[in-house]
Amino acid sequence: MVFILFFLCAVVTVICAIKLSTYADALSEKTALGGMMVGTVLLAGATSLPEVTTSISAIMLDNPDIAIGNVLGSNMFNLLILASFDLYFRKKQIFKGASGEHFYTASIGFLLAVTTLLALSLKLNFTFLGIGIDTLLIITIYAVGMFVLTNLSKKEQIINVDPVEEEEKSKLNSSAISLKRAVYGFIIAAIVILVTGTFLTITGDRIAVITGLGSSFVGSFLIAATTSLPEAIAVLIAIQLRNYNLAIGSILGSNLFNMVILVGTDVLYQQGGVLSFVSPVNQITAAAVSVLSVIILYSLLRKNYHSATTYTFPSVLLIIIYFVSSYLIFVH
Template identity: 25%
Template sequence: MGDVGLTVLGVALLAIGGDLLVRGSSRIAAAARMSPLLIGLTVVAFGTSAPEMAASVAAAAQGKGDIAFGNVVGSNIANILLVLGASAILAPLAITSGLLRRDVPVMVASALAVVVVAWDGAIIRFEGAALLMAALAYVLHSIRAARGARMASEPATSPTVGSRPGLGRGAAEAVIGLALLVLGARWMVEGAVALARLLGLSELIIGLTVVAVGTSLPEIAASLIAAARGQRDIAIGNVVGSNTFNVLSVLGVSSVSASGGMAIHPGALHFDVPVMVAASLACMPVFLTGARICRTEGVFMVGYYAAYVIYLVLDASGHDHLPVMSLVMGAFVVPLTLILMGFAVYRHLRNGAPPAR
């Protein structure tokens, strides 16, 4: 099968797997009386991050640290700007959950942790192990907090989880969906990477763009389908949980797997990591004020991601238009982002948090 055919088949499996995963997760949430947000933060987020884990660990073990690190950073940027933006265009996303307001700062803190551990140009195994411990603590804390909120809101005579119908079917759908997502992402990335290498792109650029977008397709599929089905908590929780999991678990396991730790390309440390942190910080005014991501903001987020990818390609090729693109990024994109963040806060303070349409 050719590279294009392999890519198309992978995308098809991702779409089918994403639909099954959201269906199964919704059934689990209903049957076990679990918060849909908790499902998004754990089952969906961790499951759709499986391609990132497989790709980054394999790359790190083979000494391809640029692909491994670029995949994590690029996936997180794509999750926020592309996945959330596209989901908001499809259906405006309401941000109303107190649980989400707690997990967003954790996502931002995990992004800042990348700056700390990679500052010296490498992530050693000890630092990778520390990230893994933080991931375990995050999961346990999220489950405990959600369980406490559920117990406080439901009667003591509620039936046991095992007696609720739909749990087995939901689990089966989720498992099949995850399997299709992983297989589809693998085939899509294999075909896309082969095509990208024909274009002469570096391993870092491949990791930041082709591999990152490819392994983020499960998040894109799961969040878009969840948004279309009205499961907005799953759509948002998927992104927040995936980004946290990518840094703490995927980067942690990749660093431990790499012999002697994982070297970090200076270009990624000085440009792409700050972009990831900035994208995470840009979400906080909207998320923490309980507002919403409307369609207009979604369009801007997708546009920002397109500008980021264009800049990477121009920079990698040394194109004559690179200075113009740099001017556009510095003189227009950054100020416009600050204006949109201020507008989101102003809208919340003036009108409160309107429901999503």
């Protein structure tokens, strides 16, 4: 029964993610925010709601390994999603026309991943007002990074816009959605995803017990992959709508938002700094996120490649590192 409920929650999450992506695309068209900011802030926050409820529920169940493993594992899986779609839609070369602002978003993500890795390795259980110093540092980096990113978005414009693609995109059904409908639809879909995330955690915790796989692996792999389904659907729909900045922004922004969840879990965890009370296996996940972030940074920076094969090399490398890291997490 627990496996069936887990599957049903995953299906509902996917359906709502499709709606979220469509409404977010409509919002990016009908407001002054644009695909980059809608993807990085609005869509990323909404698609990260399952991670929010999953991690909070895990803390309530006194299972910090699922809480932290879910966040870091989701970030790993999110980057796998981006690389996989880049490989599948290699002829579209989604990184080629990406806004330069995505590089700054990815840089913030890399810095947060490295900070988390150091915190997990050093395990300095120092707290201030019941919150770990390490997670306070994480939220500070996030706040400063988002402040800088917001200012940059006001000064820079989206680059490499193809007028033909924009004309084709305007013919898609998202343009027929009114602004009011997009706002209300987005909110309703986000609320449903919030609810299903809670059930995913509860059933995932039971699966960890039944299968004996362990909370760290279940959190970093099974639940992380499931709670990342909204991001996967969001990217797919955005690419089909030819809104590549929305696709990239939703993944990179989601990874930033996920790191803020660590702070929320630390606030709720009463035994001390939460990063000091989890399994060392999470260090592998944090290290993997750091390495994968470097590959994404390279993909955003490079401009010249001689063929489709050389273009896809970073994505292929990212996918390989992801599965090697997942194997190491499973073994440990």
